[in-house]
Amino acid sequence: MKQDTHHSPEWVPPNAGSAEGFTTNVMPGIKSAHDGMPGGAASRVVAHATTRRRDLSVDDYVNGVLSGNRTILARAITLVESNAEHHQAMAQQMITRLLPHSGRAIRVGITGVPGAGKSSLIETLGCKLCAAGHKLAVLAVDPSSSISGGSILGDKTRMELLSRHPGAFIRPSPASGVLGGVARKSRETMIVCEAAGYDVIIVETVGVGQSEITVRSMVDIFLLLQIAGAGDELQGIKKGVMERCDLIVVNKADGDNKLRAETARADYQRIVHYLQPSTKGWQTQALSCSATTGDGIDQLWANVEAFRENTRASGVFEKRRQRQNLDWMHNLVAEQLKRDFYNHPNVRMNLPLIEEKIISGTLSPTHAATLLQEMDKSAELHAIAR
Numbered sequence: 001m002k003q004d005t006h007h008s009p010e011w012v013p014p015n016a017g018s019a020e021g022f023t024t025n026v027m028p029g030i031k032s033a034h035d036g037m038p039g040g041a042a043s044r045v046v047a048h049a050t051t052r053r054r055d056l057s058v059d060d061y062v063n064g065v066l067s068g069n070r071t072i073l074a075r076a077i078t079l080v081e082s083n084a085e086h087h088q089a090m091a092q093q094m095i096t097r098l099l100p101h102s103g104r105a106i107r108v109g110i111t112g113v114p115g116a117g118k119s120s121l122i123e124t125l126g127c128k129l130c131a132a133g134h135k136l137a138v139l140a141v142d143p144s145s146s147i148s149g150g151s152i153l154g155d156k157t158r159m160e161l162l163s164r165h166p167g168a169f170i171r172p173s174p175a176s177g178v179l180g181g182v183a184r185k186s187r188e189t190m191i192v193c194e195a196a197g198y199d200v201i202i203v204e205t206v207g208v209g210q211s212e213i214t215v216r217s218m219v220d221i222f223l224l225l226q227i228a229g230a231g232d233e234l235q236g237i238k239k240g241v242m243e244r245c246d247l248i249v250v251n252k253a254d255g256d257n258k259l260r261a262e263t264a265r266a267d268y269q270r271i272v273h274y275l276q277p278s279t280k281g282w283q284t285q286a287l288s289c290s291a292t293t294g295d296g297i298d299q300l301w302a303n304v305e306a307f308r309e310n311t312r313a314s315g316v317f318e319k320r321r322q323r324q325n326l327d328w329m330h331n332l333v334a335e336q337l338k339r340d341f342y343n344h345p346n347v348r349m350n351l352p353l354i355e356e357k358i359i360s361g362t363l364s365p366t367h368a369a370t371l372l373q374e375m376d377k378s379a380e381l382h383a384i385a386r
């Protein structure tokens with residue numbers, strides 16, 4: 001029987017014949033209503049048949065990830081991103097077992113204003129890297145998803161070629177939680193991808209606010225993508241951002257824009273000499289490239305490799321990772337303490353009234369904080385007076 005692989009469920013081994021006892025072919029759902037129910041309008045969409053996926057054990061996750069199974073990798077990341085408590089417990093066990101298999105990739109952060117061409121650059125660079133035999137994972141840290149619930153980076157569409165490449169794995173930003181939580185999940189996602197054999201990890205983020213600092217704290221090398229011509233205020237170029245990056249790359253150096261891009265590059269190259277370098281022993285470089293034509297992309301990657309060699313030799317690379325691990329631990333502790341605090345029954349019970357009192361001016365924020373902390377220490381339930 002001819003297999004319609006498109007509808008083959010993902011648990012089916014690629015070589016499974018029809019005699020394997022698997023449901024190896026799922027028929028597409030029927031589009032028009034035909035359930036015989038009164039009022040069944042033809043326009044009603046009938047849901048596709050859904051299949052319950054088998055729950056995986058920690059062993060399944062670990063073995064699947066280590067063998068490079070993409071489906072399990074994707075599910076392992078979903079586990080990491082889950083806020084459910086039993087998922088988090090499993091995720092921690094999994095991460096602990098994957099950690100010894102991680103750390104061998106180069107971790108590259110890319111920031112820049114919306115439209116600078118980050119995704120396009122990752123597409124062009126990524127295709128080159130994959131063609132050269134690298135395995136590339138692209139992650140996104142998207143500050144908008146923590147505020148509005150929407151995602152500005154969750155677009156696979158602009159990395160269409162790359163997303164079809166078997167050597168590439170693209171994962172949009174986790175869609176929930178405060179940025180701190182998103183960062184924790186992205187760190188763990190990075191570990192999972194490295195354990196699955198990805199040797200280049202690229203983290204894309206939009207250059208707004210805290211997200212840059214967050215991404216800097218989890219990558220080895222940080223790249224600021226710029227475009228010539230947009231005013232500095234538009235690009236949000238503050239001294240701080242430039243002092244956090246190791247490479248400044250002026251993108252869209254093509255066509256009419258080539259000359260302006262080159263001028264901008266030269267300006268940046270001059271400026272960086274007056275700034276504090278982001279990485280000890282490495283002079284921040286200004287480059288130009290075009291994600292569209294591919295010009296300058298090889299040179300860009302050569303700089304990333306030079307950075308890695310240089311910082312490895314000086315020990316700065318390893319030191320940064322050690323410090324990042326310490327920060328990671330402290331962030332986890334802070335996050336956990338905060339969660340426990342707000343989950344304490346006394347705090348949960350009294351918080352709404354306390355907030356009311358602060359708003360009406362009958363309780364000072366400092367007093368309120370002290371009150372809450374005392375409640376948090378008490379094992380007995382205690383309601384404050386109105």
Ligand SMILES: Nc1nc2c(ncn2[C@@H]2O[C@H](COP(=O)(O)OP(=O)(O)OP(=O)(O)O)[C@@H](O)[C@H]2O)c(=O)[nH]1
Nearest residue numbers: 113114115116117118119120158251252290291292
């Ligand atoms: N001419 C030219 N256009 C480019 C280049 N790189 C990107 N673009 C265009 O710039 C627009 C934005 O590119 P993206 O790659 O989506 O930019 P981004 O920085 O990822 O944007 P966000 O994800 O929204 O923050 C698209 O229309 C691209 O086609 C380039 O090198 N040259």
Ligand SMILES: [Mg+2]
Nearest residue numbers: 118119120153
């Ligand atoms: Mg993008």
